[in-house]
Amino acid sequence: xxxxxxxxxxxxxxxxxxxxxxxxxxxxxxxxxxxxxxxxxxxxxxxxxxxxxxxxxxxxxxxxxxxxxxxxxxxxxxxxxxxxxxxxxxxxxxxxxxxxxxxxxxxxxxxxxxxxxxxxxxxxxxxxxxxxxxxxxxxxxxxxxxxxxxxxxxxxxxxxxxxxxxxxxxxxxxxxxxxxxxxxxxxxxxxxxxxxxxxxxxxxxxxxxxxxxxxxxxxxxxxxxxxxxxxxxxxxxxxxxxxxxxxxxxxxxxxxxxxxxxxxxxxxxxxxxxxxxxxxxxxxxxxxxxxxxxxxxxxxxxxxxxxxxxxxxxxxxxxxxxxxxxxxxxxxxxxxxxxxxxxxxxxxxxxxxxxxxxxxxxxxxxxxxxxxxxxxxxxxxxxxxxxxxxxxxxxxxxxxxxxxxxxxxxxxxxxxxxxxxxxxxxxxxxxxxxxxxxxxxxxxxxxxxxxxxxxxxxxxxxxxxxxxxxxxxxxxxxxxxxxxxxxxxxxxxxxxxxxxxxxxxxxxxxxxxxxxxxxxxxxxxxxxxxxxxxxxxxxxxxxxxxxxxxxxxxxxxxxxxxxxxxxxxxxxxxxxxxxxxxxxxxxxxxxxxxxxxxxxxxxxxxxxxxxxxxxxxxxxxxxxxxxxxxxxxxxxxxxxxxxxxxxxxxxxxxxxxxxxxxxxxxxxxxxxxxxxxxxxxxxxxxxxxxxxxxxxxxxxxxxxxxxxxxxxxxxxxxxxxxxxxxxxxxxxxxxxxxxxxxxxxxxxxxxxxxxxxxxxxxxxxxxxxxxxxxxxxxxxxxxxxxxxxxxxxxxxxxxxxxxxxxxx
Numbered sequence: 001x002x003x004x005x006x007x008x009x010x011x012x013x014x015x016x017x018x019x020x021x022x023x024x025x026x027x028x029x030x031x032x033x034x035x036x037x038x039x040x041x042x043x044x045x046x047x048x049x050x051x052x053x054x055x056x057x058x059x060x061x062x063x064x065x066x067x068x069x070x071x072x073x074x075x076x077x078x079x080x081x082x083x084x085x086x087x088x089x090x091x092x093x094x095x096x097x098x099x100x101x102x103x104x105x106x107x108x109x110x111x112x113x114x115x116x117x118x119x120x121x122x123x124x125x126x127x128x129x130x131x132x133x134x135x136x137x138x139x140x141x142x143x144x145x146x147x148x149x150x151x152x153x154x155x156x157x158x159x160x161x162x163x164x165x166x167x168x169x170x171x172x173x174x175x176x177x178x179x180x181x182x183x184x185x186x187x188x189x190x191x192x193x194x195x196x197x198x199x200x201x202x203x204x205x206x207x208x209x210x211x212x213x214x215x216x217x218x219x220x221x222x223x224x225x226x227x228x229x230x231x232x233x234x235x236x237x238x239x240x241x242x243x244x245x246x247x248x249x250x251x252x253x254x255x256x257x258x259x260x261x262x263x264x265x266x267x268x269x270x271x272x273x274x275x276x277x278x279x280x281x282x283x284x285x286x287x288x289x290x291x292x293x294x295x296x297x298x299x300x301x302x303x304x305x306x307x308x309x310x311x312x313x314x315x316x317x318x319x320x321x322x323x324x325x326x327x328x329x330x331x332x333x334x335x336x337x338x339x340x341x342x343x344x345x346x347x348x349x350x351x352x353x354x355x356x357x358x359x360x361x362x363x364x365x366x367x368x369x370x371x372x373x374x375x376x377x378x379x380x381x382x383x384x385x386x387x388x389x390x391x392x393x394x395x396x397x398x399x400x401x402x403x404x405x406x407x408x409x410x411x412x413x414x415x416x417x418x419x420x421x422x423x424x425x426x427x428x429x430x431x432x433x434x435x436x437x438x439x440x441x442x443x444x445x446x447x448x449x450x451x452x453x454x455x456x457x458x459x460x461x462x463x464x465x466x467x468x469x470x471x472x473x474x475x476x477x478x479x480x481x482x483x484x485x486x487x488x489x490x491x492x493x494x495x496x497x498x499x500x501x502x503x504x505x506x507x508x509x510x511x512x513x514x515x516x517x518x519x520x521x522x523x524x525x526x527x528x529x530x531x532x533x534x535x536x537x538x539x540x541x542x543x544x545x546x547x548x549x550x551x552x553x554x555x556x557x558x559x560x561x562x563x564x565x566x567x568x569x570x571x572x573x574x575x576x577x578x579x580x581x582x583x584x585x586x587x588x589x590x591x592x593x594x595x596x597x598x599x600x601x602x603x604x605x606x607x608x609x610x611x612x613x614x615x616x617x618x619x620x621x622x623x624x625x626x627x628x629x630x631x632x633x634x635x636x637x638x639x640x641x642x643x644x645x646x647x648x649x650x651x652x653x654x655x656x657x658x659x660x661x662x663x664x665x666x667x668x669x670x671x672x673x674x675x676x677x678x679x680x681x682x683x684x685x686x687x688x689x690x691x692x693x694x695x696x697x698x699x700x701x702x703x704x705x706x707x708x709x710x711x712x713x714x715x716x717x718x719x720x721x722x723x724x725x726x727x728x729x730x731x732x733x734x735x736x737x738x739x740x741x742x743x744x745x746x747x748x749x750x751x752x753x754x755x756x757x758x759x760x761x762x763x764x765x766x767x768x769x770x771x772x773x774x775x776x777x778x779x780x781x782x783x784x785x786x787x788x789x790x791x792x793x794x795x796x797x798x799x800x801x802x803x804x805x806x807x808x
Contacts, residue, residue, distance in 0.1 A: 052370035053296060053503050053519055097138050099172050101149050108152040112144075114275040114396065115151050115191060116626075120144060124783035125189060127747060131181045135747060135781045136770030142175055147182040150192060158280050159197035188646060190228055190639030194277070196412040197284040200231075204416075208235035211447030211649055214437045215239070216425050216463075219247025220267075220631055221619040222452040223413035224638030225645075230417070232646050237446075239423040239439055241587045245414045248454065248588055249631060251407025254491040254531065256575020261529030262405035263489040265580050266591075267631040268521070268533075270402065272395030276632045277639075281409055282402055289400035290526045296519075297498075298366065298505040300359060303562030306507070307359070314363040321348045329384050340597050341387050342368075342379030362507040365514035370505075372515055372538035376483030376629060377594040379538075387594065389601040393626035401502075403526040406631065425453075429466040430612035448615055448645050452638070455482040455607070455622035456589030469611060476606035480622060481596030484583045486536040486544045488517070488556050490574035495530040496564060497522060506559050516540035517556050532560075542583065549579045592629040593622035601625045608637070614648035617641045673748070676798055677705055682756065685766040689756045692798040698754035701794045706747050706770070706781060747781040749773070750794055 109119045117123060122131070122140065132139050149170070154162040164183045171179045186192045193200060210233045215222045218240035226236050244250070248266040269292060273279045282289055298306040325344040329336035349364070368379060375382055402408060427438040428449060435449040453463065458477045468474075497504070497520075505519050515538030523531040534556050536544045544552065553574065561571045582591050595601065604625035610617045619637040627633030651657070680688035686707045692700055751759070755777055762772045773779045 052372075052374035053292075053505075097142075099142050099145060099175055101145055101170055104152070105145060105148070108145075108148040111152040111155055112148040115155075116275055116393070116395075117147070117151070124747075126185060127781070127783045129185055129189075131185050132178070134774040136767070137774060139178070143178045143182055146171060146175060146178050147186065150182055150186055154192040158195065159199060159284055161193055161199045161203060188232075189643045190224075190277075190636075194224075194228065194639065195281050195284045196227075196415070200284075201416075204230045205233050208233055210234045212237070212445075213645060214435060214444050214446040214449045215452065216428070216437060216449065217247060217452035217620075218242075218245035218414065218417075218419050218421075219452055219620070220249055220409070220413070220634040221621070221623075221638040221641075222247075222450070223410070223417060224635045225450055225452070225619060225642045226417045226638075227413060228639055228642035229645065232642070234646075234649070236418060237444065238417060238419040239425055239437060239444065240419055240421050241424040243421050245419055245421075246407060246410035247452075247634075248582070248591065249406050249410055251405030251410070252489070252578060254489065254529075254576045254578065256491050257493065259491055259493065259529045259575055261491050261523065261527035261531035262407065263491075263523070263527060263531055263533065263578065264401075264405050264407075265487055265489060265578065266582070267406060268401070270400045270632070271630055272632075273397035273400055274395055276395050276397070277635050278402075278406075278409060278632050279397075279400075281412065285408060285412060287403060287408070289398075290403055291398040291400055293500075293502045295501050296503040296505055297501065298363070298507060299563045300507050301362065301509045303559075303566055306363065310357075310359055310363065314360050315367065317352075318364060318367040321345055321352070324348050325384060332384075336385035337383065337600065338597060339384040340380050341371075341382040341384045344384050345379065358509070359507075361511075362509060365511050366505060366507050366518055369515040369518040369537050369540075372483075373485060373519065373535060375594040376485050376537075376591045377481050377596065378483070381481055381483075381594075381596050383595045383597050383599055386600045389595060390626055390628055395627075395632070401523070401526045405527065409631075425463055427464045427466065428616065430616040431467075432613060432615070435612075435615055447649065448617065450617045450619055450641055450645065452619045452634075454588045454590065454620065455480060455593050457587065458607075458622075460589055462586070462589075465616075473606055473609065473611065476599075476603040479596065479599035480603045480607070481594040481599065482590040482622070483592065483594055484541040484545075485591040486541045486580045486582060488534040488536070488552055488580075489578045490532050490534075490553070490556065491576045492530045492532065492574050493572050495522075495524045496569050496571055497524075497532065499524065504563075506563070513540050513543075514538065516544070517559055534559075544579075545581055545583045547579075549577070552579050553577045594629065604628055608640075610644065610648075614645075614652070617645055673703075673705070673746075673795075676703070676795065680705075682760065684760050685769065687759065687766070687769060689751075690798050691753055691756070692794050698752065698757075700753045702751045702753050702756045703794055703798065704749050704751050704756060704759075706766075747783060749779050749781050751777070751779065755779075 113119050120141075122135065122144070127135065132143050134140075150162065150167060153167065154160075164179065167179060167183065168176070193203070204227075208230070212235040213229055215226050215236060215238045218226075218238050222238055222240075223245065226238050229236050238245075246266070250264070250266040252263050252265055254261050254263050270276055270278055270282075270289065273289060279289060298311060300306055322345075325341060325348065328344055328348075329339075332339070345368070372379055375387065423439040423442070425437055425439045427436075428451065429436040429438075430449065434445060434447050437444045437446070437449055451463070455477065457463065459482060469477075499522075502522050502525070503519060504522075506517060508514050508516060508518065516536055517534040518537065518540075519535045521533045521535070523533060557571065557573070564571050582588050593604075595603070602625075604623060608618055608623035608625075619634075619641040621628055621630060621634040621637065624633040624637045624640075627636060676690050677688050681691045681702075682689040688705045688707075689702050691702045759769055759772060759777075762769045773781070
């Protein structure tokens with residue numbers, strides 16, 4: 001994944017989206033809902049995901065400014081999509097080998113998209129797992145068809161354990177190897193057959209048969225990993241410093257009089273439901289999620305409603321400034337790494353004169369507070385270059401609450417997991433023989449360990465690692481930001497606020513207090529009682545840590561009474577109030593991560609790297625580049641590391657050395673390659689090449705990069721209009737564009753200069769070049785992690801040669 005905003009490309013022209021579905025798509029109208037148990041509502045917001053609460057500005061009938069434009073046709077936002085009815089430009093004898101599983105291939109590709117897979121290419125994980133023998137051929141097409149089918153069949157009923165035997169009845173016999181590969185990958189990596197349904201819990205063996213694993217932390221990452229590893233047969237113990245599980249996900253039961261409510265004092269909102277694994281857990285629990293309604297009225301400091309005209313004017317101006325900063329960083333290049341988002345926004349605001357009156361300025365500051373809430377960081381600390389680097393991976397769908405609180409997730413995931421509470425880990429030793437984890441005076445020994453403590457704890461140095469962590473990981477820990485969000489939860493005798501909304505905001509006259517109680521969440525519909533939660537973000541969140549609780553509650557009540565009493569509504573005293581202090585909680589020392597000035601998305605990857613030759617692993621929201629600062633990101637990171645730990649354990653049992661995933665260079669392999677390919681020596685189609693050594697030597701080494709998400713093919717518009725009459729297909733194309741184009745995948749290999757030049761001369765487009773690579777040259781494409789140390793010499797040679805050719 002590139003940290004900069006990825007360009008738009010046409011989806012990979014693959015037989016998956018054309019043949020053999022020609023007759024199938026033309027003879028039946030696809031259902032707009034391919035699974036009765038799966039919500040396919042997709043909403044692509046114009047604003048970035050990481051801009052806090054979603055709100056819809058009030059509608060004004062006499063608005064003078066231009067109203068928002070409707071979403072443009074797909075052809076205006078991306079390169080033209082190819083006709084799904086068109087056969088690929090490949091030999092007929094090859095196309096005849098593409099399998100037909102059923103009539104739902106397009107729907108199944110849609111399900112795969114919502115699960116985070118490209119519609120018609122492999123993920124880097126799959127490439128590294130060697131799920132197929134060669135990339136880009138018919139074998140890949142058939143593998144993807146099978147993979148998508150498996151995902152779809154399990155999503156039809158996530159409470160069942162999907163067996164390979166059940167699938168074998170519809171997969172051709174000659175594809176048994178591909179079925180095994182796809183099934184084993186999806187199960188081992190936690191894409192299917194995960195969760196808390198009885199049929200899945202039954203698969204945990206009564207007695208472990210594999211080595212012991214120690215997990216530090218019983219948050220979502222630790223619990224997800226523990227359950228998965230137990231299912232794999234490992235002996236697991238979880239050490240938790242608190243008296244409870246859940247980590248930064250904490251649902252507290254509040255009581256007063258005859259009222260009670262479940263208050264989420266930590267992670268609260270499921271940000272996107274399409275493919276969200278916690279949404280799947282919710283289904284297994286038999287619970288329906290509550291959509292957070294986007295109607296969010298705002299109130300001035302004096303309690304009066306914000307003028308709708310001014311509201312829309314300032315929100316539009318704010319969004320324009322965000323777009324200007326996005327364009328600015330593209331022109332600044334690498335310099336943007338050292339510039340803050342806050343400095344850029346303020347500079348543009350002053351230049352363009354937006355928000356000039358007091359009310360407009362207060363509104364503008366409210367939007368800044370909302371942005372700081374989304375990132376749990378001060379705008380002055382957020383990287384202009386990479387603050388929103390995870391946006392391309394935003395899970396589509398609604399933002400939702402889980403009725404009864406997210407503690408229900410925690411309770412279900414912790415069931416029957418061996419957790420030792422009040423075990424504060426202070427030392428982790430790791431080496432070739434295993435690990436030792438020391439908590440208090442007790443020493444726990446295991447074959448491997450998984451550290452899921454927060455980035456705040458890692459930054460604080462609360463845990464001593466022996467030997468010390470590699471410098472690259474220490475640098476990544478230092479560079480990434482870890483911010484703060486606090487809350488005031490109040491249980492009232494009755495609901496005195498509007499019940500047709502889930503949020504409302506309050507403006508501050510003081511810019512330094514813009515994040516103080518700036519947003520209120522109503523949990524009355526989901527918490528079991530009349531519960532309001534006020535948020536404190538930005539600088540105010542840090543000051544709040546030392547504010548006496550009574551003063552905080554008094555200030556909140558003053559705000560509420562200023563809003564509602566002029567409307568003739570009495571605001572009672574709360575029955576119970578709770579103020580969070582996540583910044584001084586020794587087991588969190590903050591709320592969630594962000595990309596700070598000087599950092600990048602690469603640092604999330606660095607934090608995720610294992611150390612000690614596969615003995616010590618790391619998980620948590622700050623280790624996932626795609627889904628940082630989210631509950632589902634933490635959960636998915638636990639599943640990811642469970643797969644990694646199982647892979648290393650299996651390799652050791654077979655005396656196989658697991659390839660190191662990254663180069664040992666002080667900089668990450670990703671950053672090195674990204675820098676080298678900014679200006680490639682040779683570029684054609686989706687292929688880029690950099691030469692090392694003497695450019696006149698045909699045997700000198702070259703590094704080839706292929707952008708799989710960008711492989712292009714001549715489009716044929718015939719039949720497109722008819723095809724788009726089906727809303728299901730249109731939705732599919734939107735999702736395909738969203739994932740394939742924005743989640744562009746790069747794969748690499750080493751070639752000689754002569755081979756690179758021969759490849760350039762291959763006719764027939766990128767598909768034939770891929771065929772030439774695998775069939776003629778016998779070359780295997782790998783993810784950037786798969787290059788490993790073997791590429792170090794080539795990279796060093798290219799850098800040295802480029803330094804001579806392009807002196808600085």
